[in-house]
Amino acid sequence: MGPHGFGRMKYDKNAQKPNITKAILLRIAKYFIPYWKQTTLVVLILLVTSVLGILPPIIIQHIVDTALPNKDLSLLIYLVLASLSTTIISELLGVWQNYLNAYVSQKIIYDMRNQMYLHLQQMPYQFYSNVKQGEVITRMTADISGVKAVFDSTIVSFANNLFILISTATTLLIVNWRLGILGLIIVPLFILPTRKMGNVRWNIAKQTQEKTSEQNHIIQETLNISGYLLMKLFTKEQREFKNFDEINVQATNLKIKESMAGRWFMMILSTFTSIGPMLIYLYGGYLFIHGQITVGAIISFVALLGRLYGPVGQLTNLYVNITSSIALFERIFEYFDMKLTIKDRDDATEMNVTHLDIEFNDVSFSYQKDKTALQNISFIAPSGTMTALVGPSGAGKTTITNLIPRLYDFTSGSIKIGGRDIREFTLESLRSHIGLVTQDSYLFNGTIKENLLYASPDASDEEITNACKAAYIHDFIMDLPNGYETIVGNRGIKLSGGEKQRISIARVLLKNPEIIILDEATSSLDTLSEFYIQSAIQGLLKNKTSIVIAHRLSTIMAADHIIVLKDGQIVEEGKNEELLMQNGLYKELYNKQFGRKAIASIE
């Protein structure tokens, strides 16, 4: 057993139990409102079945006390049929209730999943850079699915057990109050073990939930295409397995502990359950011997008593169930309550501007407090021209491009397009005017055609072909055995970096936005691929307002305006020749990247 082995495992007694507040109960109740009819019906069915459940023991009493001693066959048949019918009706109602249970809980799960998906879609980019892999999946699947258990183990369980308890206890007292009191006296003996058990189970459940989330995280991190590659190339299989195994051991031990805790509980419970009938036989027998009770009444009593203990146990567990249910809802609500920091203003309008100058005015931005990524950035990228961003790594180039489609919102200053602040536009219309080609273009695992259609679902085959021709990728696609129907693999793994980027250029061409933001791939390509990429980019940027993070000499030469960044600030600005004359950072970068040959060729 490892360091976290079974023997060493401790329950965290201080694990935070949620507060049951009126606000959270009301919030949960809101999800039930659309299904109030079905929920009410469930409660009514439970009420009816709890009453029906009392009938068979009472009928047995009449069989034993009346039909059998009087040798009354017709009464016997009548009573047996009556008992049978109550059982059948009860079971049929049970089926119906089961359906309603499933209906209500699954509909609520459906509503919550949709709400969660829509909410997560709106979450800012920052959220996805911070959230642990696997966490979103756990909340979307395991946590929300837990709502079914919540419904079954709280609302349904509460109504069911309460009705059974009240109806059975009342019947016991009516049939024979002395025996009834004796039967009820044993009830408190159940409360003690059940409560203790509830607390233990709560703690285990909480820890199991955390372990599941950790396990999902490891699976997501290491068994996806990029994580797998990283693990293999750094030969970390053993280390990753060790991590996984450690969590797995803990999860397994928790499960064993959980089932063992359940086993002891069952043992204690069944001991108490057998004490009850024995006492009834003893005291009931005494009353019978003294002629104060019938045999049928004793038998019926023991049968009724059996109906009492289960509900008592479960009702004492209710507090624990409610607490765990609320903990589950709290986890779900925690996501719902995360602020959507980047959203449409109330007065946001469609982006209807004709002149697409992009203007940064004194823009500052930081990802984290106390560390500015951009400082007082001001520049204009005139409509229909190409602006190149250059600078050393970490200078803030990507950050500038991220601010334009509002993947992040700047901290101060303003960004305008066509003279209007970008926050005046709806996010949807702003982004529909912008095409973004990143270095690592994301293609989903589908065919090339499906990936292209993502930009414009209604594009005709001709339009697709034209876009691909303009992106210099059409001939390559046609040479593939399945052409446009070729599956690209996870993240487009079956294609080279250059091919992927050309396909994503074709995708943006199909979208045909007026503004293009391009992060040129840094990887060095052979002359032919370089030519294709360059030609594709030229096609893409023609007559567009573009901002390009430039890594290639040809792009820089083609730019109308070059902005040189360092440590989040603009340090130089101008055209290639002007900047070279300044003998500053640009010239230094230029020399490093393109060598003296390039300079010589220009001179």
Ligand SMILES: Nc1ncnc2c1ncn2[C@@H]1O[C@H](COP(=O)(O)OP(=O)(O)OP(=O)(O)O)[C@@H](O)[C@H]1O
């Ligand atoms: N999501 C993030 N959270 C926190 N800091 C970030 C984040 N993204 C970038 N940064 C930081 O902001 C600064 C600017 O990064 P940015 O990615 O804009 O640089 P860059 O010029 O595009 O660099 P490169 O050429 O290497 O891509 C860097 O110091 C970087 O560490």
